[in-house]
Amino acid sequence: MITAELGFQNNREIFAVPGFINYPSFKGCNKLIRELKAKLVLTGKDIADEFLWEKKSKAEAEQSLSSEEKKILSLLDMEKSLDELIMETGLSAGIILAVLANLEIKDFIFEISGGRYKGRWIRENFGVLFLIIIFYINCNCFSDFIQNFSCLL
Incomplete structure (x- = not known):
């Protein structure tokens, strides 16, 4: 949450993946989305679309x-x-x-x-990818990361 707040204060793009409302580990992400400090992300395509990245094969x-x-x-x-x-x-x-x-x-x-x-x-997109990976590791659902964000790899 500290990193997200600092990013928000410095006008950085903040993305959050929503989680179950009754899971404490998702409380921060859900709060960022509710307060409109983070953009809701469901798949890697959402991030690619936000930055107007065109994924070519x-x-x-x-x-x-x-x-x-x-x-x-x-x-x-x-x-x-x-x-x-x-x-x-x-x-x-x-x-x-x-x-x-x-x-x-x-x-x-x-x-x-x-x-x-x-x-x-790797160099240009490492920051965004790193934050997404850290989120999924913290939530113990790294396999979900691979499934949902493989379009960015």
Whole structure:
């Protein structure tokens, strides 16, 4: 509740998943919704719609990519260094650097300090996703999170 109140005071987007009215663990979320301090969320699509995120399928997003771009992008679900990418792809450093530059321009990846690269989605949406996960862990219903919010993953 403290985090939600601070977010509300700083004009941040606050979302809450409603819960059973007779469960103490849902008291805070229900209060935030009742006081109009949080937007009611039932599925991950509600959050995506609020931020006007258009979820494209992986196949749609990757149609415009070259084979090298697809190969490298598939490796960047976890952050990797240039050396790791060279070893895993067998491509030269020059080709990989050119592909990384193209992927960054196309907004598929970002560079982390120290010359490491990672897919962009995780960084941009981590805050919202983190708060949703913490809520579900606190309510002991993480399997519900996977079922209801898989569209954001």
